[in-house]
Every structure is written in structure tokens, then in C-alpha cells.
Amino acid sequence: MSDLRELYQELIIDHGRHPRNFGKLNDATCHKEGYNPLCGDKVTLYLLEKNGVVEKIQFEGSGCAISMASASLLTECLKGKTKPEFEEIFNAFHQLVTIGNLSEDLTLKLGKLAALAGVFEYPARVKCATLAWHTMKEAL
Amino acid sequence: MLNIEKIRKDFPILQCTMHGKPLIYLDSSNTSQKPNGVIDAITHYYKNYNANIHRSIYELSAKATHLYEKTRTNIKEFINAKSTQEIIFTKGTTEAINLVASSLSFSEGDEIIVSTMEHHSNLVPWQKLGVKLRIIPISDKGELDLGAYQNLFNSHTKMVAITHASNVLGTINPIKEITKIAHQHQVAVLVDGAQAFPHLPVDVEDLDCDFYAFSSHKAYGPTGVGVLYGKKDLLEKMSPYQGGGNMIERVSLTDFTCNQLPYKFEAGTPNIADVIAFDAAINYIKSIGFENIMRHEQNLLHYATEKLNNIDGLRIIGNASKKLGVISFVMKEIHPHDIGTILDHEGIAVRAGHHCAMPLMERFKVPAMVRVSFGIYNTEKEIDHLSLALKTAERIFA
Numbered sequence: 001m002s003d004l005r006e007l008y009q010e011l012i013i014d015h016g017r018h019p020r021n022f023g024k025l026n027d028a029t030c031h032k033e034g035y036n037p038l039c040g041d042k043v044t045l046y047l048l049e050k051n052g053v054v055e056k057i058q059f060e061g062s063g064c065a066i067s068m069a070s071a072s073l074l075t076e077c078l079k080g081k082t083k084p085e086f087e088e089i090f091n092a093f094h095q096l097v098t099i100g101n102l103s104e105d106l107t108l109k110l111g112k113l114a115a116l117a118g119v120f121e122y123p124a125r126v127k128c129a130t131l132a133w134h135t136m137k138e139a140l
Numbered sequence: 141m142l143n144i145e146k147i148r149k150d151f152p153i154l155q156c157t158m159h160g161k162p163l164i165y166l167d168s169s170n171t172s173q174k175p176n177g178v179i180d181a182i183t184h185y186y187k188n189y190n191a192n193i194h195r196s197i198y199e200l201s202a203k204a205t206h207l208y209e210k211t212r213t214n215i216k217e218f219i220n221a222k223s224t225q226e227i228i229f230t231k232g233t234t235e236a237i238n239l240v241a242s243s244l245s246f247s248e249g250d251e252i253i254v255s256t257m258e259h260h261s262n263l264v265p266w267q268k269l270g271v272k273l274r275i276i277p278i279s280d281k282g283e284l285d286l287g288a289y290q291n292l293f294n295s296h297t298k299m300v301a302i303t304h305a306s307n308v309l310g311t312i313n314p315i316k317e318i319t320k321i322a323h324q325h326q327v328a329v330l331v332d333g334a335q336a337f338p339h340l341p342v343d344v345e346d347l348d349c350d351f352y353a354f355s356s357h358k359a360y361g362p363t364g365v366g367v368l369y370g371k372k373d374l375l376e377k378m379s380p381y382q383g384g385g386n387m388i389e390r391v392s393l394t395d396f397t398c399n400q401l402p403y404k405f406e407a408g409t410p411n412i413a414d415v416i417a418f419d420a421a422i423n424y425i426k427s428i429g430f431e432n433i434m435r436h437e438q439n440l441l442h443y444a445t446e447k448l449n450n451i452d453g454l455r456i457i458g459n460a461s462k463k464l465g466v467i468s469f470v471m472k473e474i475h476p477h478d479i480g481t482i483l484d485h486e487g488i489a490v491r492a493g494h495h496c497a498m499p500l501m502e503r504f505k506v507p508a509m510v511r512v513s514f515g516i517y518n519t520e521k522e523i524d525h526l527s528l529a530l531k532t533a534e535r536i537f538a
Contacts, residue, residue: 008536008537039494040508041477062507063475063507064476065475066478122481128477
């Protein structure tokens with residue numbers, strides 16, 4: 001159970017159960033739907049972009065704890081960020097869950113998102129963890 | 141009484157560990173594990189008889205052909221078909237159903253009756269035809285509404301395509317009754333036997349179905365082999381599925397004539413090694429006997445149903461009075477995928493997802509389910525581990 005706790009950290013259980021920035025954003029300038037047909041996870045991202053900066057970001061969706069927590073943490077992390085900044089975080093996050101072994105520098109950059117590091121041990125769950133991220137990439 | 145410990149020794153994979161724990165394989169409805177006899181038959185063929193069949197005059201090819209056709213004869217007897225001409229090898233149940241869908245002639249306005257509990261492989265091949273699907277509804281227990289079924293027939297009804305047993309709910313459908321009603325309307329019946337074939341005796345004459353499709357890999361045999369049983373008079377009328385070698389009698393530059401049954405539907409070099417190994421799988425099932433298999437799997441079903449029902453917040457979906465050893469469930473606070481990962485961590489392999497039955501997920505208003513399914517090698521002790529692991533999941537998400 002100890003290493004299961006590494007995957008299902010309190011932070012992930014909490015964000016999975018009580019996702020932040022959840023709900024439709026009425027003044028969104030763009031929204032994008034993501035769907036994982038393998039498990040039925042769904043996420044819709046709503047963005048309000050101004051001068052290349054993500055001013056507001058919210059999401060709706062349903063799915064497993066990993067996919068919901070990842071989407072919730074994404075919205076927390078990307079508020080106020082630009083597209084190039086997103087891309088940098090995307091690459092670091094992608095590396096975290098698919099390759100593992102992240103440098104201290106990059107781990108620091110990911111902040112709370114590093115809580116999803118345990119996903120690396122469960123390749124079948126990478127798609128859950130990255131659903132919101134790929135959706136965001138398409139949205140921008 | 142079955143000696144399960146002895147049976148388990150026949151399956152080398154059961155000695156494996158996953159995440160450092162002994163493998164508990166509860167996903168036999170997805171694919172079964174393979175006994176040594178099947179694994180050995182594959183290497184034995186490649187080491188001793190490898191040659192193409194039905195087309196070479198040397199002894200090696202004659203031996204391979206003999207073994208390949210021996211499987212066909214064994215299957216014919218196993219399911220009580222009238223002739224080996226009615227046994228067509230395919231690459232699986234899916235291909236067998238697609239074969240019927242594309243080789244029978246359908247036209248616009250035709251209707252096909254299916255049910256809510258069909259696997260995608262018994263829905264999409266018919267949807268592709270552009271015909272109208274009429275749906276047999278199911279009850280909350282997961283049983284077909286036969287009254288509604290009778291009312292679906294009209295002058296446009298061309299076919300009934302129905303699963304023998306649900307891969308999600310475990311429900312065993314009353315195929316004999318379904319066939320009888322269809323035949324009163326002069327409508328042919330195709331049965332998807334992928335789930336039922338490994339777990340109960342199938343007698344196509346008794347069922348009186350027109351087509352019966354099944355796979356080797358769920359029945360302790362290799363992947364890549366399936367069978368379409370079809371009544372000879374219907375198969376005769378159907379156009380060939382694919383063109384190529386073996387399925388022809390004569391070919392000119394502009395035309396061809398078809399080979400006789402069953403070869404008419406077996407174009408190209410088939411999966412010889414795996415067909416031959418499927419014979420070993422059938423013999424393995426025979427050596428244990430369906431009476432023993434069914435008793436063991438029903439015991440596991442009842443034992444597991446009781447154990448799972450004792451877990452707070454767990455809801456079993458599918459409570460038909462006649463079920464295979466299949467239990468699908470959801471838990472109140474935990475998504476099926478998270479349950480799947482937690483069980484995986486304990487070495488327990490289950491299926492979590494929509495089970496290739498999205499319409500059924502919709503019927504029960506859940507995005508996904510967890511499914512445990514049993515084979516002859518499973519034990520009550522493994523179910524105890526499952527139950528403990530589910531309690532761990534509950535604790536993590538509490």
C-alpha cells in the first residue's frame with residue numbers, strides 16, 4: 001500500500017474529488033473537448049485568453065481520480081501563463097509521466113504537478129494523466 | 141471433484157508475479173490463459189510440420205494439412221455440426237460476424253434485431269451495412285425482454301444477431317427460444333458465442349441457430365483463430381468474403397469460380413499453427429469436461445458475488461438468474477480505472493472500462509465498470525485476495 005500512496009497521494013485524491021476551477025466559463029474565448037475512448041474520461045477546457053495570456057481557465061468533465069486531478073492541477077498552474085510557458089510545462093509534465101527521472105530543476109518548475117510522478121509506474125494510466133494536457137495543447 | 145492445483149500447474153503463466161505479487165488472473169472473459177499443451181502444440185508445429193496446406197504435394201504439407209483439418213473435424217464434433225463444410229476458420233469472432241454481414245446480401249430497408257447487451261463486434265458490422273437495427277431491451281437485472289423481442293419482427297426483418305452470453309453482465313440468453321421465435325418469422329439467427337463457447341456445452345443442432353461465431357483465445361487456445369459455424373444451405377448461397385488463393389476453383393484473367401465449402405470462405409494462407417493449437421485447447425476442455433467446468437465456475441460466481449456484496453458502496457451490475465462466471469461492478473466513490481490500478485498493484489488482473497459495450501454502459505448510466513471473470517484455474521482464495529484489495533481501495537479513497 002505504501003507505493004500505492006505514492007500514486008494516490010492526498011493531493012490527488014483531494015483534487016480528484018474536489019476539482020478546482022470546475023464548471024463552464026461563460027466568457028471563454030475558446031473551449032476544447034478531450035475524450036479518452038479507452039476509459040470514457042471526458043474533459044472540456046474553457047479559456048479566456050487576452051494578449052496571449054491565459055487570464056481565466058476552467059474545466060468540466062468526468063473520469064478517474066488521475067484524470068480529474070490532473071485537469072484540476074492544470075487549471076491552477078496555467079492561469080496567467082503564455083503559450084510558450086505552457087509548452088515548457090507541458091514538456092516537463094509529459095517527461096514526468098512517460099519517462100520519469102526528472103531533473104530537480106524541472107521538478108521544481110512543476111510544483112504541485114510533481115504529485116503525479118507515480119503515474120510513470122503505471123503506463124496504462126498515462127493517457128488519464130495527460131488527457132487535459134493534450135486537450136490544452138489543441139486549444140492553444 | 142476437480143483438482144484445481146493440478147490444473148493450475150498446466151498454466152505456466154500462473155507462476156508469474158506482477159508488481160512483486162503472485163498473479164491473480166481474473167480476466168478470462170477478455171482472454172484466457174493457455175495451458176502447456178496449447179503452447180507446445182504451436183512450437184511442435186513449427187519444429188516438425190511447418191508447411192503451407194492444401195497446395196503442396198510433399199509429405200510435410202500433407203501432415204500440416206491433416207492436422208489443420210483434424211481441428212476442423214474436432215470442432216465439428218464438439219459443437220455437433222452436421223458437416224465439416226459448416227466449420228469456417230476465421231481470425232476470431234469479430235471476423236466471423238463481419239464475414240456474415242458482408243457475404244449475406246442486405247438491402248436498404250432491411251432490419252436486423254440485436255440487443256442492448258451486444259459487444260461492439262455484434263453491432264458495428266451491422267451498422268456498417270446501413271440497415272435499420274431494432275433493439276431488444278433488457279431489464280435492470282440484465283435479462284432480455286423476450287416479450288418486446290417478439291414484437292420487433294416485421295416484413296423487413298432480415299436477421300437476428302444476438303450474444304449467447306453477455307461479456308459484461310454474464311447473462312446467458314435463452315438462444316433456443318430466441319431461435320424458435322425467429323424461425324417462426326423465417327428469419328435467420330446469428331449467435332455471438334465468444335463468451336459462452338469456453339464455459340458451457342454448445343450444440344448448434346439443439347440451439348438450431350443459423351450461424352454461431354466464437355474465438356479460440358477465450359477458450360484456452362491461441363489468439364488469431366476463430367470459427368464461423370453456418371448452416372450449409374445458407375453458406376452455399378452467400379458470396380465469398382475475400383478473394384485470393386484457396387477460395388477458388390478456377391481463375392481466368394477476367395473471372396473465377398468458387399471453391400467448395402468451407403474453403404470458399406478461407407482465402408489466403410490461414411493461421412495454420414494456431415488452428416492446430418486450438419485443437420489442443422479443445423482437447424484440454426474435453427479432458428476436464430463441461431460438467432466440472434460449469435460446477436467450478438458457478439461455485440466461484442456464487443462465492444465472489446457474496447463476498448463483493450459485503451463491500452460497502454459496491455454495486456454489482458447484472459443479476460440475471462442464469463449467469464456465466466462474470467461479475468461487473470461499480471463502487472460509489474472510486475472510478476473503475478482507479479480500482480483497476482489498485483488491484484493491479486496487488487497482482488490482480490481485472491478489466492476496467494466500457495468493455496466494448498458502450499450502449500450497455502449507457503443503459504446502466506455508468507461511464508465504465510470493473511469486471512472480474514473466471515476460468516477453470518481460479519480459486520476461492522484468489523477471490524479472498526480480491527475482496528481484501530477492494531477494501532484497500534476503499535481505505536485509500538476514504
